[in-house]
């Protein structure tokens with residue numbers, strides 16, 4: 001899942017078509033994955049909690065933290081961006097109108113030329129898009145395949161529907177356009193049960209109003225106070241989601257595309273909400289549709305049920321959900337998820 005989602009974001013956002021991320025020993029993939037997986041970097045965490053200590057802590061981060069890894073990834077992005085920029089300049093000399101589709105990088109380069117972004121901000125934003133764009137989607141797909149392996153009846157239903165629509169085709173572009181309410185329900189319910197990003201929806205009251213009183217909590221939010229919306233508890237609150245620990249793609253209030261449920265149901269927070277919500281939700285949805293169709297069509301996914309096997313996944317006995325950890329802002333299963341995959 002890491003390989004495919006990293007490949008997609010590199011191609012779509014940065015025009016990087018020749019990455020070797022599908023190779024087991026890909027250095028680029030290793031760097032990016034290591035950075036995301038191993039950075040429960042305490043220094044970065046403390047910067048998050050005490051932003052006013054940023055200057056001092058960033059020196060420590062450079063000395064003892066993961067700064068080198070971050071620098072190497074940024075350097076690679078910087079090279080790719082320069083290469084793309086030079087190619088663009090060369091092409092523009094030959095053709096008056098550049099009619100290629102605009103990608104995120106084109107947009108950022110345009111903003112840099114208008115003076116709205118400096119070079120450091122361009123690299124910084126690219127880094128955010130690379131990191132935000134791959135692990136979130138990769139994690140959500142991992143949970144979806146786990147849930148389909150656990151609830152084999154839903155996997156069979158989905159395969160039946162896919163085979164009906166794509167029996168003679170393996171056209172991935174068509175998969176991306178594929179609209180199946182069943183598939184979307186499965187993906188959104190998986191995002192509801194295991195929302196990948198759980199501690200990132202933060203807001204600060206810093207413009208216009210001085211304070212804001214929340215009646216139901218008897219709480220005053222004052223100027224410059226930062227609040228975090230608790231995604232996990234809301235996604236598992238019986239009041240909003242009956243039998244919250246059950247995987248039930250038939251739920252009424254899932255914000256599947258087509259309806260207006262996102263507006264109607266603010267209790268679904270996998271992509272945040274409001275003007276600063278996720279900019280990549282549609283990309284993640286298209287990508288996930290294509291991956292699910294391509295794999296479920298050709299492979300059967302099953303849990304490894306031998307409890308003695310080290311590949312057995314660990315479950316919380318109270319909730320029946322996977323035991324999780326959250327090293328940065330993205331949840332991870334405490335033990336890797338191993339599934340048995342059989343070609344059909």
Ligand code: HEM
Nearest residue numbers: 132133136137140197201271272273276277278279280284
């Ligand atoms: C299943 C996949 C994804 C999940 C669960 C997810 C989740 C989130 C969440 C919860 C937020 C915070 C929203 C808020 O504060 O209201 C966010 C923001 C963001 N996401 Fe995603 N995301 C996903 C995929 C992507 C992709 C593919 C991209 C890349 C294009 C992306 C780029 C971003 C960016 C740049 C922000 C910051 C937006 C801002 O601050 O204005 N995300 N995402």
